[in-house]
Amino acid sequence: MSRILVIEDEPDIQTLLRYNLQREGHDVVIAGTGSDGLHEVRRQPFDLILLDLMLPDRDGIEVCRILRTSKGMSSIPIIMVTAKGDESEIVLGLGIGADDYVTKPFRIKELLARVKVRLSRNREDEIEAEKQRIQIDDLVIDPVRHRVTIGGEPSELTLTEFKLLQFLASHPGIAYTRYDILEHVGDGDSVVTDRTIDVHVRNLRSKIKPYDACIETVRGIGYRFDERRRT
Ligand code: CA
Numbered sequence: 001m002s003r004i005l006v007i008e009d010e011p012d013i014q015t016l017l018r019y020n021l022q023r024e025g026h027d028v029v030i031a032g033t034g035s036d037g038l039h040e041v042r043r044q045p046f047d048l049i050l051l052d053l054m055l056p057d058r059d060g061i062e063v064c065r066i067l068r069t070s071k072g073m074s075s076i077p078i079i080m081v082t083a084k085g086d087e088s089e090i091v092l093g094l095g096i097g098a099d100d101y102v103t104k105p106f107r108i109k110e111l112l113a114r115v116k117v118r119l120s121r122n123r124e125d126e127i128e129a130e131k132q133r134i135q136i137d138d139l140v141i142d143p144v145r146h147r148v149t150i151g152g153e154p155s156e157l158t159l160t161e162f163k164l165l166q167f168l169a170s171h172p173g174i175a176y177t178r179y180d181i182l183e184h185v186g187d188g189d190s191v192v193t194d195r196t197i198d199v200h201v202r203n204l205r206s207k208i209k210p211y212d213a214c215i216e217t218v219r220g221i222g223y224r225f226d227e228r229r230r231t
Pocket of ligand 1: 010
């Protein structure tokens, strides 16, 4: 069973969606305005959001943008429900991170099918993320989402810093030369050279306290990840 938030102001559509989504076994919460919708998302976790773009208080695009840029909400799948022919809105919505759309008037079967696809994709992502996740105490490295959290708080790493941490942490105890590291974190990007590895390490350390000392400098060789050095 999934928990679905429907942000929609038209009573008939609210009823239609509630009835059909519940019949599919989902838990449904209805919000009649954009502000109520955002309020619900902050209050409880959802697996999916159906978002009408024409709302009485603020438009759905703005709601979508807020969802996509807010901590903890940015990965909830969003399916936009738009008026037919509103292509510029669809393009805009997909551009700021909505996952899919249906146009009104929609066939309920099509909408349910899209919901199903999105939820199962979400579950696959979740399983894959779980498999690849590296966790050291409360430091979590999520290679699927390219995200690092420490005690649940996200660390803002650059792509190179992320790859560097992922590479070293997934081979704990092994000392790598700068050249080895470069081979794994550089993607043909000329900006990353063996000397700049030191700069990336320094920047990375400053962002992953109290795990900074886990990235140990090995004299004459390079670097090694040692989780016991957590301060
Ligand atoms: Ca509407």
